[in-house]
Amino acid sequence: MADAKPLYDTYNRVPIVFERGHGVWLETPEGERYLDFAAGIAVNSLGHTHPHLVEALKAQADRVWHLSNVHEIPGQSRMAERLTEATFADKVFFTNSGAEALECAIKTARRHFHVKGQPDRYRIVTFEGAFHGRTLATIAAGGQSKYLEGFGPKVEGFDQVPFGDIQALKAAITDSTAAILVEPVQGEGGIRPLSNEQLRELRTLCDRNGILMILDEVQSGVGRTGKLFAHEWAGIEPDIMAVAKGIGGGFPFGACLATANAADGMTLGTHGTTYGGNPLAMAVGNAVLDIILDEGFLTHVNDVALVLRQGLASLKDRYPDLISEVRGTGLMLGIKCAKSNADLVQAMRNEHLLAVPAGDNVVRLLPPLIVTAEEAREAISRTEAALDLLSRSGTAN
Numbered sequence: 426m427a428d429a430k431p432l433y434d435t436y437n438r439v440p441i442v443f444e445r446g447h448g449v450w451l452e453t454p455e456g457e458r459y460l461d462f463a464a465g466i467a468v469n470s471l472g473h474t475h476p477h478l479v480e481a482l483k484a485q486a487d488r489v490w491h492l493s494n495v496h497e498i499p500g501q502s503r504m505a506e507r508l509t510e511a512t513f514a515d516k517v518f519f520t521n522s523g524a525e526a527l528e529c530a531i532k533t534a535r536r537h538f539h540v541k542g543q544p545d546r547y548r549i550v551t552f553e554g555a556f557h558g559r560t561l562a563t564i565a566a567g568g569q570s571k572y573l574e575g576f577g578p579k580v581e582g583f584d585q586v587p588f589g590d591i592q593a594l595k596a597a598i599t600d601s602t603a604a605i606l607v608e609p610v611q612g613e614g615g616i617r618p619l620s621n622e623q624l625r626e627l628r629t630l631c632d633r634n635g636i637l638m639i640l641d642e643v644q645s646g647v648g649r650t651g652k653l654f655a656h657e658w659a660g661i662e663p664d665i666m667a668v669a670k671g672i673g674g675g676f677p678f679g680a681c682l683a684t685a686n687a688a689d690g691m692t693l694g695t696h697g698t699t700y701g702g703n704p705l706a707m708a709v710g711n712a713v714l715d716i717i718l719d720e721g722f723l724t725h726v727n728d729v730a731l732v733l734r735q736g737l738a739s740l741k742d743r744y745p746d747l748i749s750e751v752r753g754t755g756l757m758l759g760i761k762c763a764k765s766n767a768d769l770v771q772a773m774r775n776e777h778l779l780a781v782p783a784g785d786n787v788v789r790l791l792p793p794l795i796v797t798a799e800e801a802r803e804a805i806s807r808t809e810a811a812l813d814l815l816s817r818s819g820t821a822n
């Protein structure tokens with residue numbers, strides 16, 4: 426593509442242009458329709474151009490677009506009140522992205538021990554396969570060499586242990602450990618969930634060692650797994666949590682949530698942002714909450730998830746040579762491939778179904794949460810067509 430030249434070459438782009446979207450569907454300028462089970466990687470939680478979100482954004486656009494955080498910003502307190510009421514948190518800091526929400530989470534944990542007179546307690550333990558963003562601190566937290574290579578010294582203070590290995594984690598905790606940081610369900614890592622039992626063990630471990638539990642729910646949060654936040658399935662509460670993606674429904678929006686105790690070091694002047702909590706973002710975020718917090722919404726997510734899950738399970742039975750496992754919770758599902766996940770994503774795209782590749786040879790299905798049972802069945806039949814073609818081209822070789 427000629428017009429791609431002036432752009433950084435950091436993305437391997439799919440050669441399809443989408444001009445408009447509605448609900449779970451995207452459309453090319455030629456009018457070809459695609460079923461969107463990628464949702465901008467779990468961002469378009471309410472699908473494309475949801476009327477309630479469009480109305481909220483347009484109404485705010487006519488009032489005021491931007492104000493510095495030296496002013497009270499319309500919608501910020503309301504958004505924060507609703508988030509704290511619905512979660513473990515007492516305090517919220519708004520950002521523009523997931524990585525910034527994680528930066529705030531990391532800074533919050535470090536400052537907590539700083540003001541407690543333990544400035545040497547700043548290290549954070551994370552799991553291998555994690556993904557926390559692409560800033561210098563979050564690539565250090567994620568620990569993946571493919572993202573760290575060539576960017577100079579890795580930010581100090583992150584210790585990694587094998588995924589889900591509680592014994593290794595115990596051994597990694599020292600007097601300089603401030604927190605554990607994990608995704609309840611690894612997204613980029615390949616829809617790898619921690620069990621409820623493991624999450625509870627982590628909580629106990631944090632309590633016993635007097636350290637903070639930070640959850641990265643940037644991908645798993647905001648209804649994605651069928652609870653408002655994935656950790657609720659385990660009946661635990663973190664001290665700090667990073668949120669983004671689905672909470673903005675497509676508008677750049679992140680948040681760091683914390684208990685009053687964990688956030689006690691984040692005093693006047695210790696942190697800030699120009700755009701975080703911007704009036705446009707707040708208008709859209711509050712509109713997203715209007716729908717997701719509505720009674721019955723999560724029941725819908727769980728009902729459709731069951732249809733999708735069962736459909737995938739039957740595909741696994743019929744194509745054992747191509748699918749080795751179906752995993753995940755709610756509408757955060759992963760197909761672990763026996764052959765190449767890239768080939769399956771491509772074959773699905775040929776059937777006009779969008780999905781997302783992930784680590785561990787997985788294909789992720791992350792549809793908008795408003796997806797209907799009928800659309801879920803349509804996705805299954807398109808996936809079946811893709812698998813069928815792959816299995817026949819497999820035997821031809």
Ligand SMILES: *Cc1c(COP(=O)(O)O)cnc(C)c1O
Pocket residue numbers: 521522523524525527556557558559608612613641642643644645669670
């Ligand atoms: C996407 C993602 C991030 C980073 O979010 P950005 O908005 O891209 O900075 C962090 N953590 C998890 C779990 C994610 O899925």
